[in-house]
Amino acid sequence: MAAPDWNPETYSRFRGLRLRPALDLLAQVQELPEGAVVDLGCGSGAVGGALAARFPDRDLIGVDNSPAMLTEAEETGHYGTLAAVDAADWEPEEPVALIFSNAALHWLDDHEALMPRLAGFLAPGGTLAVQMPRQVFAPSHRFLREFAADMFPDRFDFADWRPPVAAPVDYHRMLAPVGRVSVWETDYVQKLEAVESGHPVRRFTESTAMRPFLAKLADWEAQAFIRRYEEALASAYPVEDDGAVLFPFRRVFFTLTV
Structure with missing residues (x-):
């Protein structure tokens, strides 16, 4: 069963927290040759304004496979071109100066080829700049796999599971033969404010990491899954005195200049 289309409203609920890594990545992009700038996996266009401000005289191309997200991106007015295509299948008509991808490529397999x-x-002289979450071993993401396999073994089997994002040293080894590479990793201690219902971490993951799990569950199954997930989150990420939760989140970055 395919996951439903992305929900721009729930995804943008934590827009500031999701934007900061993109800005940190953009700060490491140096001089570029002539050519277009591509926002690969542009989503709702959250990074479009920063890219347009940094490279005002270049064609800004947004690429995403979500119709709902592309509609939001178009409304920003930052993109000269928007392409409705999966990032795994996209290819430009001519060489580009920058391919910038923020929190998108971890959804794709076979990074050694991609x-x-x-x-x-x-x-x-162009640059590939990528940021991806590397949170899969943290409780927020590990619980999803463990509980899904335990509660619904007919639909979830992680026996042959591999992390979607490699360790930083692996990306350096992978990309060093291609060009000049810089790789780093950052743990962001995110403060998630109190919410009216549910655990703040669940509200954060429901628009991203939880999507492929919930897509395979009936409504009543999803409710049982969420209850168990939130009970575990309450122990792993306790509520602070002000009702907020501190949520460490790990991300890996690299720039590759060819």
């Missing part, structure tokens, strides 16, 4: 393929779309 990243060099994307680098091949760059003009000489």
